[in-house]
Amino acid sequence: MGAHARRTLGRGRSETPQWTWYVSRTTRDVSNDVRAPILRSARLRLEPMNRAHVAPLLAYRLGNRTHLAPWKPTPRPDAFSETAVATEIERSVAAASNGQNVRFVVFEDEGEEIVGEGVWQSAILGYSIDVVRQGRGYATEGAARVIAYAFDELNLHRLQTSYQPTNERSGRVLRKLGFVVEGYARDYLFLNDAWRDGILVSLTNPHWRPD
Numbered sequence: 001m002g003a004h005a006r007r008t009l010g011r012g013r014s015e016t017p018q019w020t021w022y023v024s025r026t027t028r029d030v031s032n033d034v035r036a037p038i039l040r041s042a043r044l045r046l047e048p049m050n051r052a053h054v055a056p057l058l059a060y061r062l063g064n065r066t067h068l069a070p071w072k073p074t075p076r077p078d079a080f081s082e083t084a085v086a087t088e089i090e091r092s093v094a095a096a097s098n099g100q101n102v103r104f105v106v107f108e109d110e111g112e113e114i115v116g117e118g119v120w121q122s123a124i125l126g127y128s129i130d131v132v133r134q135g136r137g138y139a140t141e142g143a144a145r146v147i148a149y150a151f152d153e154l155n156l157h158r159l160q161t162s163y164q165p166t167n168e169r170s171g172r173v174l175r176k177l178g179f180v181v182e183g184y185a186r187d188y189l190f191l192n193d194a195w196r197d198g199i200l201v202s203l204t205n206p207h208w209r210p211d
């Protein structure tokens, strides 16, 4: 993590990522391997990515391969294998336990099938929703819960992300959540085999506490 990211995550004058502080005060058994808590909203359960997610995450990725292709980096040839997903999860668990990054996978109520996933690293927000479950407000609901966790419980000051100009759905989700446009970055991310422009957006925490 670079100095800028540390400053973004840090609390006030401290250079310590906020996440480290959080990890150190929580218990290990909350969610299997990862010390971040399971989050709940009206209809969704957001679990920190852990080793129990290999099979459901592989099923989610396979079922949404076409749906997600335009918005993701081009997958490696072996990306849709159990080994690749297990390796990704191991990295995610390690990153969560040293305070760098927490990724949530999203389930409906008590269901076992993943309906979406969220990436949150260095106060950057990302998400996707199962192709057949779009349009139900799940992305907005899940992201709102993660934002509340980031702002109210972790006292992060700022979240940022980007969306492609053609991704009207995602732009709508971000506007509903209160994100504001900060600029337009040409050739911003290498996604789906090409450099893609990005609309940069951010959200600041109105209740940030300088403690």
Ligand SMILES: CC(C)(COP(=O)(O)OP(=O)(O)OC[C@H]1O[C@@H](n2cnc3c(N)ncnc32)[C@H](O)[C@@H]1OP(=O)(O)O)[C@@H](O)C(=O)NCCC(=O)NCCS
Binding pocket: 067, 068, 071, 127, 128, 129, 130, 133, 134, 135, 136, 137, 138, 139, 140, 141, 162, 163, 164, 167, 168, 169, 170, 172, 173, 176
């Ligand atoms: C973007 C994505 C996460 C949205 O998930 P979702 O659960 O359908 O989102 P929500 O239902 O919470 O909100 C979608 C909004 O977009 C609107 N919408 C749907 N299709 C639209 C379109 N073609 N153009 C503009 N708005 C559209 C919906 O009406 C809704 O707004 P509303 O509540 O005001 O009616 C989902 O489509 C997805 O996984 N896309 C692929 C991955 C991706 O793009 N991730 C984000 C990268 S920045």
